[in-house]
Amino acid sequence: MYSAFPYKYETHCHTSEVSACASNTAEEIVKSYAKAGYSGVIITDHFFNGNCNIDAALPWKDKVDLFCIGYENAKKVGDRLNIDIFFGWEYNYKGTEFLTYGLDKKFLLDNPDLLEWPLELYFDKVHEANGFLTHAHPFRERSYIKKIRLFGKKIDAIEVFNSGNDKQIFNERALAYAQEFGLPQTAGSDTHNVENLAGQGTYFPERLKSINEFIKYVKNGKSYISIPED
Ligand SMILES: [Zn+2]
Ligand SMILES: [Zn+2]
Numbered sequence: 451m452y453s454a455f456p457y458k459y460e461t462h463c464h465t466s467e468v469s470a471c472a473s474n475t476a477e478e479i480v481k482s483y484a485k486a487g488y489s490g491v492i493i494t495d496h497f498f499n500g501n502c503n504i505d506a507a508l509p510w511k512d513k514v515d516l517f518c519i520g521y522e523n524a525k526k527v528g529d530r531l532n533i534d535i536f537f538g539w540e541y542n543y544k545g546t547e548f549l550t551y552g553l554d555k556k557f558l559l560d561n562p563d564l565l566e567w568p569l570e571l572y573f574d575k576v577h578e579a580n581g582f583l584t585h586a587h588p589f590r591e592r593s594y595i596k597k598i599r600l601f602g603k604k605i606d607a608i609e610v611f612n613s614g615n616d617k618q619i620f621n622e623r624a625l626a627y628a629q630e631f632g633l634p635q636t637a638g639s640d641t642h643n644v645e646n647l648a649g650q651g652t653y654f655p656e657r658l659k660s661i662n663e664f665i666k667y668v669k670n671g672k673s674y675i676s677i678p679e680d
Pocket of ligand 2: 462
């Protein structure tokens with residue numbers, strides 16, 4: 451880590467309260483991250499169109515309430531342990547996924563037709579509301595991802611390192627892509643289990659007061675990505 455960027459934040463993390471594939475509760479997660487010396491964690495559970503464990507048949511408000519529980523539980527523990535907890539989610543379009551930052555529960559409650567929006571409209575609505583989109587693991591190859599879709603500058607940042615990628619080349623391609631398009635970069639662990647905390651993250655020169663500060667730093671290239679060496 452560069453000494454100018456001492457504050458490490460997790461940008462991609464799932465709780466078992468909300469994500470069907472995650473094995474640790476928000477409380478277990480936050481305790482592990484605090485112990486590992488992180489300054490903060492952005493909770494990015496799988497949204498309703500991803501691997502989310504919330505009953506799709508419930509009314510929208512009930513679904514949103516349940517969706518926010520992972521973050522809310524994390525926040526309570528974070529406040530106690532002095533580790534910042536911010537809210538986000540991982541939106542899924544046919545296996546192509548977008549970490550969505552900077553929006554809140556109210557945005558979700560106000561948009562009960564969100565799942566019917568075409569993808570481009572989702573991008574536009576997120577941006578209108580001052581949200582920020584990071585293309586998660588854009589070059590990951592796995593059975594649930596039928597094709598690689600790229601969106602150039604429609605997206606605000608590229609996840610250039612994801613610890614959940616099976617092969618390093620998927621990360622290398624993401625970094626080359628971000629550099630080619632001059633897109634901001636994030637790195638994250640894609641945590642589903644804290645027993646083997648991957649320890650990835652994005653570093654900042656200051657403690658972040660809000661998710662908006664996170665966005666501002668990433669957008670302006672004022673954050674630092676550490677790429678683990680082999
Ligand atoms: Zn998952
Ligand atoms: Zn994820």
